[in-house]
Amino acid sequence: MKMADSQRIVAPRETxxxxxxxxxxxxxxxPGCEALEKTSDTEMEATVRLKVGPVKASFAGKVTLEDLNPPESYRIVGEGSGGVAGFARGGAFVRLEEEGPDITLLHYEVDAQVGGKIAQLGSRLIDSTAKRLAGEFFKTFSETVSAEGETEGEELAAKTGRGWLSGMFGRKEDATDKADA
Structure with a gap:
């Protein structure tokens, strides 16, 4: 299975x-991730519970980050086993492109293989499930990343007593302004 797409995320590339x-x-x-643990700077272990058509399975797997080029790109490679349900392995190339100061385009190209009972379901069901899961991932990821930016802005507004935009770019009051008031 191959899949490629781009997502527009309202956050700076570094975020x-x-x-x-x-x-x-x-x-x-x-979607369905029950545990994700970082075991090194470039490796993680995950447990994901998924339903693909009539097959429900819990997958345990390893994910490795390769070809790191911060903050522009990396390759993510993974392999997981779902017992009698089958296995999945593959990778994705992820590239971040600045579209503006607070907009990032996330481009990805995925190549994956599945085997076992899941593979017997047919490529059409697997492809539609993969697209649905990718859509859910990016919707949640975008909301989470955008919410982090909003939280940082709210914290700045609370500290300065002003909105986040004026807090970042607005004129700062100093002691003489307060004395004049």
Whole structure:
């Protein structure tokens, strides 16, 4: 199965890069992910429970990050086993492109293989399930990353007593302004 697409994320590229390397953000974004643990700077172990058509399975697997080029791109390679349900292995090339100061285009190309009972379901069902799961991942990932940016802005507004945009770019009051008031 091959799949390629792009997603527009409302966040700076560095924020998106950090989120792509944050196990907690990924755990929350991956549909059916029950556990995701970082075992080294470039490796993670995951447990994911999925339903593909009539087949329900819990997959345990390893994910490795390769060809790291922060904050622009990396290759993610993974392999998982779902017992009698089968196995999945594959990889994705992920590239981040700045579209503006607070907009990032995330491009991805996925190549995956499945075997066992899951493979017997047919490529049409597997492809539609993969597209649905990718859609769910990116919707949740985008919301999580965008919410982090909003939270940072809210924290800045609370500290300055002003909105996040004026807090970042607005004129700062100093002691003489307060004395004049």
């Amino acid at each position: 998106v890069w950090a989120a792509l390397n944050d196990p907690e953000v990924l755990r929350l974004s991956i």
